[in-house]
Amino acid sequence: xxxxxxxxxxxxxxxxxxxxxxxxxxxxxxxxxxxxxxxxxxxxxxxxxxxxxxxxxxxxxxxxxxxxxxxxxxxxxxxxxxxxxxxxxxxxxxxxxxxxxxxxxxxxxxxxxxxxxxxxxxxxxxxxxxxxxxxxxxxxxxxxxxxxxxxxxxxxxxxxxxxxxxxxxxxxxxxxxxxxxxxxxxxxxxxxxxxxxxxxxxxxxxxxxxxxxxxxxxxxxxxxxxxxxxxxxxxxxxxxxxxxxxxx
Amino acid sequence: xxxxxxxxxxxxxxxxxxxxxxxxxxxxxxxxxxxxxxxxxxxxxxxxxxxxxxxxxxxxxxxxxxxxxxxxxxxxxxxxxxxxxxxxxxxxxxxxxxxxxxxxxxxxxxxxxxxxxxxxxxxxxxxxxxxxxxxxxxxxxxxxxxxxxxxxxxxxxxxxxxxxxxxxxxxxxxxxxxxxxxxxxxxxxxxxxxxxxxxxxxxxxxxxxxxxxxxxxxxxxxxxxxxxxxxxxxxxxxxxxxxxxxxxxxxxxxxxxxxxxxxxxxxxxxxxxxxxxxxxxxxxxxxxxxxxxxxxxxxxxxxxxxxxxxxxxxxx
Numbered sequence: 180x181x182x183x184x185x186x187x188x189x190x191x192x193x194x195x196x197x198x199x200x201x202x203x204x205x206x207x208x209x210x211x212x213x214x215x216x217x218x219x220x221x222x223x224x225x226x227x228x229x230x231x232x233x234x235x236x237x238x239x240x241x242x243x244x245x246x247x248x249x250x251x252x253x254x255x256x257x258x259x260x261x262x263x264x265x266x267x268x269x270x271x272x273x274x275x276x277x278x279x280x281x282x283x284x285x286x287x288x289x290x291x292x293x294x295x296x297x298x299x300x301x302x303x304x305x306x307x308x309x310x311x312x313x314x315x316x317x318x319x320x321x322x323x324x325x326x327x328x329x330x331x332x333x334x335x336x337x338x339x340x341x342x343x344x345x346x347x348x349x350x351x352x353x354x355x356x357x358x359x360x361x362x363x364x365x366x367x368x369x370x371x372x373x374x375x376x377x378x379x380x381x382x383x384x385x386x387x388x389x390x391x392x393x394x395x396x397x398x399x400x401x402x403x404x405x406x407x408x409x410x411x412x413x414x415x416x417x418x419x420x421x422x423x424x425x426x427x
Numbered sequence: 428x429x430x431x432x433x434x435x436x437x438x439x440x441x442x443x444x445x446x447x448x449x450x451x452x453x454x455x456x457x458x459x460x461x462x463x464x465x466x467x468x469x470x471x472x473x474x475x476x477x478x479x480x481x482x483x484x485x486x487x488x489x490x491x492x493x494x495x496x497x498x499x500x501x502x503x504x505x506x507x508x509x510x511x512x513x514x515x516x517x518x519x520x521x522x523x524x525x526x527x528x529x530x531x532x533x534x535x536x537x538x539x540x541x542x543x544x545x546x547x548x549x550x551x552x553x554x555x556x557x558x559x560x561x562x563x564x565x566x567x568x569x570x571x572x573x574x575x576x577x578x579x580x581x582x583x584x585x586x587x588x589x590x591x592x593x594x595x596x597x598x599x600x601x602x603x604x605x606x607x608x609x610x611x612x613x614x615x616x617x618x619x620x621x622x623x624x625x626x627x628x629x630x631x632x633x634x635x636x637x638x639x640x641x642x643x644x645x646x647x648x649x650x651x652x653x654x655x656x657x658x659x660x661x662x663x664x665x666x667x668x669x670x671x672x673x674x675x676x677x678x679x680x681x682x683x684x685x686x687x688x689x690x691x692x693x694x695x696x697x698x699x700x701x702x703x704x705x706x707x708x709x710x711x712x713x714x715x716x717x718x719x720x721x722x723x724x725x726x727x728x729x730x731x732x733x734x735x736x737x738x739x740x741x742x743x
Contacts, residue, residue, distance in 0.1 A: 192674060193693050196563040216675055272538060297674060297697070299559045301541050303529045306497065310533015315607040316497055318526050335669065337522055337622040339614030343496065345607040355675040356668060390538040393566040394554065405717050410726030413735050416706070417742060419722060424704045426683040427626070427650060
């Protein structure tokens with residue numbers, strides 16, 4: 180079974196968010212990049228499937244050379260092969276189409292993406308890939324079992340869990356629950372050494388035109404200082420919520 | 428050129444988030460100078476859509492759409508888009524709408540943008556504001572493409588009533604075959620869900636143990652709120668995972684978020700940032716959450732919460 184795990188290179192959660200070039204670009208200066216957490220849940224699940232489903236795991240990112248570091252980390256975690264499609268990732272549509280071009284050349288039974296990235300939070304890439312390829316799709320996926328070419332998936336829905344059965348090929352949007360945080364694999368020295376021997380292929384991009392282009396970034400307005408209310412003045416809190424904030 | 432809204436329903440009731448999408452759709456249709464149409468799926472009582480300015484309501488009734496799957500619902504919406512020559516589709520940001528939006532954009536080769544927080548500033552080029560970096564930033568984004576799909580961030584626009592004709596037309600769809608089927612749905616009934624709630628009451632380790640959660644539940648009940656918890660609380664098994672809100676948990680975009688005994692780690696804030704008003708109750712005045720809060724009480728939750736419950740009950 181062939182699994183593709185799509186990886187997004189994202190700023191660590193604690194990063195300061197700043198913009199440069201007349202607020203048209205995200206300032207990467209001094210920012211630590213990590214594997215998008217939702218993608219990492221998916222990657223861990225894929226690594227488990229090497230044993231349970233005799234799977235072959237390829238990781239892929241769309242990005243420039245700076246993304247190689249996280250691809251090497253994915254290889255150290257246990258992926259068999261890494262691919263980087265060499266271009267700047269501009270929007271979800273062009274990124275998805277670059278991935279789709281690759282999926283048309285190499286057939287995968289299962290494509291795993293994170294349900295959304297923690298930088299742009301669009302949550303678009305998995306659905307777009309599924310739509311372009313006309314594959315089945317389950318996002319917010321919290322469990323997955325593949326047996327005899329059939330997938331059984333659970334999806335978190337508002338107020339519950341939905342179980343579905345699907346033919347392959349399938350695209351999933353992974354999230355916590357598919358594996359737990361404590362299941363995430365920390366690369367050991369052997370993994371890191373082995374990763375150096377594994378292939379990291381760089382493919383040229385098809386240069387697909389972006390359709391959603393961020394022209395200008397803004398920061399949220401400075402928040403007003405918190406209004407502190409004494410614990411024995413709860414009537415005041417209720418009054419503020421009712422008449423000032425108008426939320427109750 | 429027309430604006431179409433997919434008005435999501437549950438058990439025959441149009442969801443509040445869908446009414447917000449319709450309100451947004453109406454404002455956009457007025458800006459463009461076009462009509463506003465809505466589509467409902469297996470919903471027999473769509474009349475409320477009239478009150479939000481809908482000109483026409485396309486009513487799809489089909490057994491193969493009994494259970495939601497993004498593929499079958501995308502397929503149905505695609506047929507409406509094609510028949511009506513729709514150029515802009517508006518979706519709410521419910522889990523299902525976001526789910527099908529991307530899939531539909533792939534099928535129709537449309538341009539999809541999510542987390543939108545306002546009416547387009549400009550129609551040509553089509554420029555719209557959306558949130559990014561977990562609400563630590565916004566971007567003004569130019570969108571091109573013949574079909575634009577816009578998913579609006581919950582509680583960013585609000586409900587605006589408007590009179591519309593609301594003429595209901597049955598829309599017949601071609602058969603949909605699917606190789607994905609829903610086999611089981613387990614759902615808690617009678618509980619407000621985090622996604623649909625106007626108010627969310629959330630608690631963290633400060634509550635000391637699961638046996639104290641009745642305080643959270645009572646407060647939530649009197650406010651008609653959903654209950655939620657921080658990551659450590661769900662990791663320790665005090666509360667189910669489905670209540671975990673934060674970066675790797677559920678996102679919260681409610682009007683009011685009340686955090687009890689949650690210190691406010693950056694990963695937690697990332698998930699709840701887009702809530703409008705935040706109230707923090709914590710006995711540690713140095714808790715980072717106070718910096719992100721609108722109203723704060725430095726005090727002991729075990730004293731404050733019971734009093735707050737009593738006062739809120741008496742108010743009603």
